[in-house]
Amino acid sequence: MIHLEHITKIYHPDSVALQDVSLKIEAGEFVSIVGQSGAGKTTLAKIMIAEEPPTHGRVLVGGWDITRIRSHEIPELRRQIGVIFQDYKLLQKKTVYENVTFALEVAGAPQKRIREIVPQVLKIVGLEGKAHRFPVQLSGGEQQRVVIARSLVHRPKILLADEPTGNLDTMNTHDIMELLLKINHFGTTVILVTHNREVVNGLRRRVITLKDGKILSDLAQGKYVL
Numbered sequence: 001m002i003h004l005e006h007i008t009k010i011y012h013p014d015s016v017a018l019q020d021v022s023l024k025i026e027a028g029e030f031v032s033i034v035g036q037s038g039a040g041k042t043t044l045a046k047i048m049i050a051e052e053p054p055t056h057g058r059v060l061v062g063g064w065d066i067t068r069i070r071s072h073e074i075p076e077l078r079r080q081i082g083v084i085f086q087d088y089k090l091l092q093k094k095t096v097y098e099n100v101t102f103a104l105e106v107a108g109a110p111q112k113r114i115r116e117i118v119p120q121v122l123k124i125v126g127l128e129g130k131a132h133r134f135p136v137q138l139s140g141g142e143q144q145r146v147v148i149a150r151s152l153v154h155r156p157k158i159l160l161a162d163e164p165t166g167n168l169d170t171m172n173t174h175d176i177m178e179l180l181l182k183i184n185h186f187g188t189t190v191i192l193v194t195h196n197r198e199v200v201n202g203l204r205r206r207v208i209t210l211k212d213g214k215i216l217s218d219l220a221q222g223k224y225v226l
């Protein structure tokens, strides 16, 4: 599903974020990518969605070489990979319903499809009863659920979440992890990027550990050991 082949990312000659990283993620997997701050996790995530080009190496998504993707092809890639990044904020002046709708509108989806999909994704994240609230009227965990709902509107094959529980307490973190597991259970490949060892240790799924831009370990039911 996603193949990274010998990926190196050099931002500046004195800032090498990734060094010769190769990995394969198969359809249906739930993979965690862990490591300390500065290990290269976010850079790897950005390369997977063609938000950053690698300096060397090749990225294949479903057999599609996105290493030299054209800008007009990026919307097609984003439909295949739902993305949750910490700085992908909700629009404060729009309701929950409108925030999710907006993601479909900018992609040019017809109104009929919007009316069908938005209630579906709000139900998946358990917010169908709060569709008309504004972000300030929601808890942090609920806001993150809206972000997840928004990432699902194109029914992506892959969901990539970079520190989705970064600002949440233990209870909300647990709920978000349950939700990611549920989404994976329905067949979506989930790639979770986090520095939170407790979150990953509880999963008993594949864990890839990055250190100083290199793969330190890749364990089938691994624990995060740093």
Ligand SMILES: Nc1ncnc2c1ncn2[C@@H]1O[C@H](COP(=O)(O)OP(=O)(O)O)[C@@H](O)[C@H]1O
Pocket (backbone or CB within 6 Å): 011, 012, 015, 016, 017, 035, 036, 037, 038, 039, 040, 041, 042, 043, 044
């Ligand atoms: N846009 C950038 N320009 C220059 N250096 C960067 C940039 N983004 C990240 N880096 C550097 O690349 C390294 C890896 O960063 P990052 O991928 O954000 O790691 P992580 O997500 O694991 O904390 C760090 O040394 C960071 O300072």
Ligand SMILES: [Mg+2]
Pocket (backbone or CB within 6 Å): 041, 042, 043
């Ligand atoms: Mg990061």
